[in-house]
Structure formats: C-alpha cells, structure tokens
Amino acid sequence: MVHASLLERKVIHVDMDAFYASVEIRDNPSLKGKPVIVGGSPEGRGVVTTCSYEARKFGVRSAMSCAQAYRRCPQAIFIRPRFEKYKAASDVIREIFHEHASLVEPMSLDEAYLDVTGATAFASQIASVIRRQVKERTGLTCSAGVAPNKLVAKIASDFRKPDGLTVVSPERVHDFMRPLSVRKISGVGPKFEERLNQKGIFTCAQLESYGLERLTLDFGNSGPWLWARAQGIDPTPVGRFGTRKSLGSENTFPKDLTRLDEIQSAITEIAEEVFESVTRRQLQGRTVTLKVKYSDFTTITRRHTSNLAPATADELRAVGHSLLQHTEAGRRPIRLLGLTLSNFGGEEDDAPEEKEDPNGTLF
Numbered sequence: 216m217v218h219a220s221l222l223e224r225k226v227i228h229v230d231m232d233a234f235y236a237s238v239e240i241r242d243n244p245s246l247k248g249k250p251v252i253v254g255g256s257p258e259g260r261g262v263v264t265t266c267s268y269e270a271r272k273f274g275v276r277s278a279m280s281c282a283q284a285y286r287r288c289p290q291a292i293f294i295r296p297r298f299e300k301y302k303a304a305s306d307v308i309r310e311i312f313h314e315h316a317s318l319v320e321p322m323s324l325d326e327a328y329l330d331v332t333g334a335t336a337f338a339s340q341i342a343s344v345i346r347r348q349v350k351e352r353t354g355l356t357c358s359a360g361v362a363p364n365k366l367v368a369k370i371a372s373d374f375r376k377p378d379g380l381t382v383v384s385p386e387r388v389h390d391f392m393r394p395l396s397v398r399k400i401s402g403v404g405p406k407f408e409e410r411l412n413q414k415g416i417f418t419c420a421q422l423e424s425y426g427l428e429r430l431t432l433d434f435g436n437s438g439p440w441l442w443a444r445a446q447g448i449d450p451t452p453v454g455r456f457g458t459r460k461s462l463g464s465e466n467t468f469p470k471d472l473t474r475l476d477e478i479q480s481a482i483t484e485i486a487e488e489v490f491e492s493v494t495r496r497q498l499q500g501r502t503v504t505l506k507v508k509y510s511d512f513t514t515i516t517r518r519h520t521s522n523l524a525p526a527t528a529d530e531l532r533a534v535g536h537s538l539l540q541h542t543e544a545g546r547r548p549i550r551l552l553g554l555t556l557s558n559f560g561g562e563e564d565d566a567p568e569e570k571e572d573p574n575g576t577l578f
C-alpha cells in the first residue's frame with residue numbers, strides 16, 4: 216500500500232544541457248554555435264558521450280560511434296572528454312541543490328532529483344532560483360521539471376530542453392501524460408516499447424485505455440506498474456537509493472586487448488571508476504557483473520553475488536579479476552570490457568527491465 220503522502224509531493228528534476236559539450240564550449244568560446252562532439256576521435260573506435268545541440272541537428276547522438284557521427288556531421292569539432300572539469304561543475308551544482316533541498320538524489324554528474332515537499336517557497340520558484348544560480352556559478356544552463364513525483368518531473372525537465380523550465384501541477388499531470396509516447400516512461404526501453412507498439416499502444420492515453428486488466432494479462436506484474444505510470448502516478452521516493460538498479464562503466468579499446476596483464480589493468484581502471492561512482496551515490500551493490508565483448512562482437516557476461524558489497528575499489532577489482540578467469544581473456548582478442556554493480560540495498564522498484572508555464576498554478 217502506498218502512503219498517501221507519497222502521492223502529494225513536490226519534486227524537482229534538474230538536468231544540465233548537453234553537459235560535457237557545454238563545459239567545453241564555455242571554456243573555449245570560439246566553439247559557440249558550432250557542432251561540437253565530445254568523445255573519441257572520428258577515426259577511432261570510440262563513441263560519442265554527448266554533443267552540442269547544433270550537432271544534434273545532424274542526427275548525432277550519445278553512444279553513437281564517432282565514425283558514424285563523423286559521417287553525419289563531418290564539419291563537427293571532436294573533443295576528448297575531460298572528466299575533471301565535468302566533475303568540478305557537478306560539485307558546484309550539487310552544492311546548489313543541497314542549499315535548496317535536504318533530500319537530493321543525484322542520478323549522474325549532471326542530473327538530480329530534489330524533494331522540496333516541506334519547503335515554504337513554491338517549488339516552481341525554487342526551481343527558477345536553482346536554474347539562475349547554476350548559470351551564475353557555472354556559466355552553464357540546465358533544464359528543470361517540477362511535478363508531484365519523479366516520473367513526471369523527469370519528463371518535464373526534458374520538455375523544454377535546452378534552458379527550459381516546465382511545471383506540471385498535480386491537477387495537470389493526467390493531461391500532461393496523455394499525448395506522450397510510452398517511451399517517455401522511465402523503465403520502458405526500446406524492446407518494451409516495441410511490444411507495446413505491437414498491441415497498438417503508442418501513447419500514454421492508449422496505454423491507460425487498454426485497461427489494467429488486459430495489461431496485467433499481457434504483461435503480468437508490469438501491467439499495474441505501466442497503468443499507473445501512464446497516468447503519471449509514481450510513488451517512488453526521492454532518496455539515496457532511488458530507482459537505480461545497477462551502475463557500471465565500460466570501455467571500448469582503440470585496439471583489441473590480447474595480453475592478460477593489459478586486460479587486468481583495464482579492469483582495475485574500470486573498477487576504480489565504478490567504485491568511485493557508487494560511493495558518490497552512497498550505494499552498495501552485492502552483485503558484480505563483468506561484460507566482455509570479443510573482437511568478433513560476441514558478448515558474454517559473468518556474474519558474482521556475495522553477502523557483502525565490495526567495500527573498496529580493490530575488492531571490486533579482485534572480483535572483476537576472478538570473473539575474468541571464467542572468460543577467454545588472454546586467448547581471444549577483446550574489444551570491450553565492462554563492470555557493473557547491482558543488487559543495491561534499500562527500496563525496491565517494481566519497474567520492469569523560461570519559458571515558465573503561464574498556465575501553471577503556484578505549485
């Protein structure tokens with residue numbers, strides 16, 4: 216049973232605009248207005264981490280290979296990521312968030328949920344102040360969404376990107392959701408979307424009118440979950456555990472790795488990064504998954520669950536190295552390695568795998 220107080224909250228979702236690219240442009244103003252891609256080199260095998268909105272006009276997207284990005288936008292300026300700079304900007308925005316909310320759930324370097332239910336000021340005003348302070352203190356723009364829960368706040372922050380604010384008051388949630396694609400529901404990925412599309416369900420309104428009963432017949436436990444989300448209902452609390460189910464990092468290498476020692480040191484590096492990232496979010500994951508993609512693109516995973524989560528980067532590295540023994544590392548060239556932590560403690564989520572609004576109420 217969901218506690219009623221969870222349904223009437225004030226949640227702000229803040230997400231920086233084209234984050235890595237915006238930092239690079241801020242620090243080199245000659246890049247302003249140009250298609251900028253942050254990632255590997257166009258000749259290499261790296262991927263795009265992000266790109267400026269100018270580059271997006273050419274169809275360049277995060278996670279696309281740099282080679283493909285180059286084909287779509289040969290005039291783009293390619294820049295290697297500089298994480299210290301992004302981390303520094305991230306620290307500043309987090310400080311701002313904590314000045315305005317006691318409950319802050321960072322989702323990544325550039326994104327967080329804030330629960331401001333108890334605040335005396337209007338949530339929309341708090342969001343405006345945050346956006347202004349982010350601009351003043353980092354020189355970067357962000358977008359924010361204000362809503363009664365995380366699901367709607369996240370969709371709202373994306374609604375008027377870049378540099379936008381969207382406020383969805385409780386009474387407007389339902390109408391706000393209806394025309395949206397089912398894909399907007401966080402937890403509905405491309406495969407799930409395809410299954411829904413096959414049943415003629417494309418929008419949240421269609422999802423809702425398909426009915427709870429039929430959804431449950433067709434999708435089991437995900438039925439009630441989907442039906443609630445389609446109407447903009449999401450009881451998940453803002454909290455340090457959040458809805459995140461796993462956290463990891465992977466690396467595609469410029470040249471296939473063949474020697475065991477270089478494979479092990481690649482794992483060490485990834486383990487350090489992943490451990491840093493879970494620690495920052497105060498998460499502890501008991502399951503470690505190693506992903507190996509061989510040069511022929513065959514991909515395997517090896518998983519280990521222990522009673523206690525790895526307490527140091529070194530412990531995580533050790534698990535990663537022992538999982539490596541169950542692969543063909545050293546005998547077969549490796550293109551990509553990844554490590555993921557999951558099985559976090561805390562609340563379980565049941566998900567399956569200014570342009571200020573003039574009509575907005577003082578919410």
Ligand code: TTP
Nearest residue numbers: 230231232233234235236264265266277278325
């Ligand atoms: P996002 O917030 O998803 O993207 P963004 O901030 O670049 O653009 P916008 O929010 O305006 O749509 O991700 C934040 C940063 O995380 C992004 O700048 C780079 C990094 N990132 C990756 O490294 N790989 C990825 O696949 C994605 C999606 C993001």
Ligand code: MG
Nearest residue numbers: 230231232325
């Ligand atoms: Mg962003």
